[in-house]
Amino acid sequence: xxxxxxxxxxxxxxxxxxxxxxxxxxxxxxxxxxxxxxxxxxxxxxxxxxxxxxxxxxxxxxxxxxxxxxxxxxxxxxxxxxxxxxxxxxxxxxxxxxxxxxxxxxxxxxxxxxxxxxxxxxxxxxxxxxxxxxxxxxxxxxxxxxxxxxxxxxxxxxxxxxxxxxxxxxxxxxxxxxxxxxxxxxxxxxxxxxxxxxx
Numbered sequence: 001x002x003x004x005x006x007x008x009x010x011x012x013x014x015x016x017x018x019x020x021x022x023x024x025x026x027x028x029x030x031x032x033x034x035x036x037x038x039x040x041x042x043x044x045x046x047x048x049x050x051x052x053x054x055x056x057x058x059x060x061x062x063x064x065x066x067x068x069x070x071x072x073x074x075x076x077x078x079x080x081x082x083x084x085x086x087x088x089x090x091x092x093x094x095x096x097x098x099x100x101x102x103x104x105x106x107x108x109x110x111x112x113x114x115x116x117x118x119x120x121x122x123x124x125x126x127x128x129x130x131x132x133x134x135x136x137x138x139x140x141x142x143x144x145x146x147x148x149x150x151x152x153x154x155x156x157x158x159x160x161x162x163x164x165x166x167x168x169x170x171x172x173x174x175x176x177x178x179x180x181x182x183x184x185x186x187x188x189x190x191x192x193x194x195x196x197x198x199x
Contacts, residue, residue, distance in 0.1 A: 065166040069181040070100065070150050077188040079137070090190055092132040092146055099126045099159035101151040103175045106134065106143035107184075115175060116146060122172075126159045134187060143187050149179025 075094035101123055104116030118124070118132045135142045152163045152170050163170055168180050 061166045065164050065168070068098075068152070068162075068164050070096065070148070070183050072183060072185055075185060077134075077190075079190045088190075089136050090134045090142070090187075092134055092185070093129060095129050096124050096126055098162060099153035099157050100124050101153060101157070101172055102148050103172055103177060103179070104132070104146060104148040107145040107147055108141060109144050113147075114143070116148065123153070123157050125157075137190050142189070146185045146187060148183045148185075149177060150181040150183065151177075151179060 074096060075092055078091050078093050079088050080091055102118065103122060104118065105113040106116055107113055116132050118130055120128060120130065124130050132146070134146070149172070151172050153159060153161065154171065155161060164180060169178070170180055172179075
């Protein structure tokens with residue numbers, strides 16, 4: 001019904017064709033602008049979603065890193081009879097819930113260090129008691145702290161394979177390697193007893 005009216009209107013004056021073309025062009029431009037606005041909003045929303053997902057992933061990795069970290073309550077200081085010289089020596093003992101690799105140091109007043117020697121070695125299997133000699137009470141200088149630098153187990157280590165995916169170094173390159181996790185414990189003095197001195 002409108003088509004004959006529009007055809008008559010266009011046939012009456014050639015300038016009406018120009019006006020109609022202008023309106024078509026304006027309409028097409030409006031649709032294009034609207035499409036660009038919608039596309040821009042979509043891109044912005046997608047970027048915000050990706051940023052939010054990235055933040056969630058970083059929070060989850062940080063939580064996993066924290067949850068996998070060795071804890072102080074896994075270790076105890078004990079006084080025991082040394083098999084070497086039958087004297088009462090001070091040890092650090094503990095049992096780990098998963099296999100770790102570890103390097104450590106005894107730290108003395110003034111900051112000097114001595115390597116921490118751990119049985120069974122630098123690979124600490126899950127469920128196995130570890131033992132580190134600290135000092136012989138009254139005869140050797142007691143360290144002020146024990147620093148242990150832990151790393152996840154590597155593929156050929158005993159136990160179930162696992163790793164921490166937080167992005168920090170996961171392999172030790174030697175005794176001086178900065179740990180993936182560092183645990184420092186203040187050395188507890190032995191209980192009261194026949195000790196000559198707590199130096």
